[in-house]
Amino acid sequence: xxxxxxxxxxxxxxxxxxxxxxxxxxxxxxxxxxxxxxxxxxxxxxxxxxxxxxxxxxxxxxxxxxxxxxxxxxxxxxxxxxxxxxxxxxxxxxxxxxxxxxxxxxxxxxxxxxxxxxxxxxxxxxxxxxxxxxxxxxxxxxxxxxxxxxxxxxxxxxxxxxxxxxxxxxxxxxxxxxxxxxxxxxxxxxxxxxxxxxxxxxxxxxxxxxxxxxxxxxxxxxxxxxxxxxxxxxxxxxxxxxxxxxxxxxxxxxxxxxxxxxxxxxxxxxxxxxxxxxxxxxxxxxxxxxxxxxxxxxxx
Amino acid sequence: xxxxxxxxxxxxxxxxxxxxxxxxxxxxxxxxxxxxxxxxxxxxxxxxxxxxxxxxxxxxxxxxxxxxxxxxxxxxxxxxxxxxxxxxxxxxxxxxxxxxxxxxxxxxxxxxxxxxxxxxx
Numbered sequence: 001x002x003x004x005x006x007x008x009x010x011x012x013x014x015x016x017x018x019x020x021x022x023x024x025x026x027x028x029x030x031x032x033x034x035x036x037x038x039x040x041x042x043x044x045x046x047x048x049x050x051x052x053x054x055x056x057x058x059x060x061x062x063x064x065x066x067x068x069x070x071x072x073x074x075x076x077x078x079x080x081x082x083x084x085x086x087x088x089x090x091x092x093x094x095x096x097x098x099x100x101x102x103x104x105x106x107x108x109x110x111x112x113x114x115x116x117x118x119x120x121x122x123x124x125x126x127x128x129x130x131x132x133x134x135x136x137x138x139x140x141x142x143x144x145x146x147x148x149x150x151x152x153x154x155x156x157x158x159x160x161x162x163x164x165x166x167x168x169x170x171x172x173x174x175x176x177x178x179x180x181x182x183x184x185x186x187x188x189x190x191x192x193x194x195x196x197x198x199x200x201x202x203x204x205x206x207x208x209x210x211x212x213x214x215x216x217x218x219x220x221x222x223x224x225x226x227x228x229x230x231x232x233x234x235x236x237x238x239x240x241x242x243x244x245x246x247x248x249x250x251x252x253x254x255x256x257x258x259x260x261x262x263x264x265x266x267x268x269x270x271x272x273x274x275x276x277x278x279x280x281x282x283x284x285x286x287x288x289x290x291x292x293x294x295x296x297x298x299x300x
Numbered sequence: 301x302x303x304x305x306x307x308x309x310x311x312x313x314x315x316x317x318x319x320x321x322x323x324x325x326x327x328x329x330x331x332x333x334x335x336x337x338x339x340x341x342x343x344x345x346x347x348x349x350x351x352x353x354x355x356x357x358x359x360x361x362x363x364x365x366x367x368x369x370x371x372x373x374x375x376x377x378x379x380x381x382x383x384x385x386x387x388x389x390x391x392x393x394x395x396x397x398x399x400x401x402x403x404x405x406x407x408x409x410x411x412x413x414x415x416x417x418x419x420x421x
Contacts, residue, residue: 196390200383207403231390238386240379240402240411286407293410296309 007147011077017136018075023126024133025072027119028112032065038111048087048104077140084141085148092152101145105138169195171202174276177209177283179241182272184217192228196235203241209286210279211236214272216247223259226266233265242282243267246275303328305335311343311412312336313405317350322357329365336372343412344369347405349380359394366399375400375415379408 013021028035039049067080091098112134120127168191174180179202181195202208213232215221221229233243245268248256256263269275302324306313312335320328332344346362348354354362366376377400381389389395400415402408 197383197387200386203403204383209403209407234395235386235390238378238381238389238396238401239383240404240407286410289410289414290406293413296413 007143010143011081011140013075013077013136017132020129020133021072021136022133023129024112024116024131024137025069027116027130029069031115035111035115036061039108042107042111046100046104046107048101049107072137081140081144084144088145088148089152091145092149092156098146098149101142101149105142109134109138165191165194169198171198173202173206173208174212174279175283177207177286178276178279179203179206179208179211180214180276181211182214182217186220187218187225187228189224189228192225192232196228196232199232200235200239203236203239208241210282211241211243212246212272212275212279213243214246214275216249216272218247218252221248221252221256223256223261226256226259226261226263230263230265233267237265242279244269244275244278246270246272305331307339307341310341310416311345311409312339312341313345313347315347315350319351319353320358322361325358325361329361329368332365333368333372336369336374342374342416343409344374344376345405345408345412346376346378347380347408348378348385349382349404352382352385354381354385354389354394356392356394359389359396363396363399366396370398375412377402377408377412377415379403379405 043049064080064083067083071077071080088098091101113131116127116130116134120130168185169181169183172180172182179199181199183195187195199211199213203211213229215229218225229245233245236243245266247270248268253268269278303314303316303320306315312332314328314332335341336344344365346365362378366378369376378396379402381401400408400411402411
């Protein structure tokens, strides 16, 4: 059962629930405008109330009234609930707290229930139905708002994760043929794979001969991270580039040694500055090699 | 062998255009090891830039070829491994230890030139 299916199922009302809502609406609708004015008094405390029954704009008020009527009388809930859902999205995007809606629901109930009691005080059964109708309406509204609030929040989180992933492995060209990858934060498998991929693309795109992978900002280097780094180094080696690891802290170095890992292929240097110097030497050697090769007369 | 072997100032150059079969790889290894002697080549360069896959058999054959060529007094270089291929190879734990690797033909030739200048090192 997906979230959407579950949502649809919980907005499917039984005949009894529909009757309860109609009972409520018979009392409420003739006094809708009066109710809205009353609620406006509460609105400074619960701004959410405004959007439940209308809005700041009179035309919004008219429209919400229509939608609510067609929802309760004809069972066409989607437009009204979609409107409430939009409010949820607005709240999520503005970073406002969702719990305010529960307070608004409570405030609305405390306005509506006395209204029902006043109109139906002689008819206990109809009163019970109408009060139940109030509860159903408020439940539905909170459900719609909550659902869009949460999905909007989730969307925001997914977007931010994508941005962070992009930022997490910047491959920078320090000078022609020399790439710098400053790593900050914890490295997990997913990030390590992304790093390797982006670095390999970078080596191809920039025709890099040397890469400095700076891990000064990586707090913990365990065997998993060391293996990932080793894979990255070997992969760049396959593409003809030399990778130097710089900034391994004393603590992490001791950990790796205690773990007994064979870090043979890992060229480590002390600081980023050392890394850049050594990388420059690798570049110079490559340039030298290319010059000497070009100097060979083709006839041998 | 279906793959042409070019000769350029003491270097044998092979450019693999499509994924060779296992049998073709073995033939190529034999042919190159032989040709190193007959044409007195000091370097062998294999360009794999057109290949989108290098499986474990191909990798092992290339590694063996490099070792055999070295025993015959020449050096081998593999050039043009694509990013995706390199990524897949390390994921599968395949390595080309002992062979020279370079980004492209030009870098490969200069690497070979350096490596063969002082073969005793």
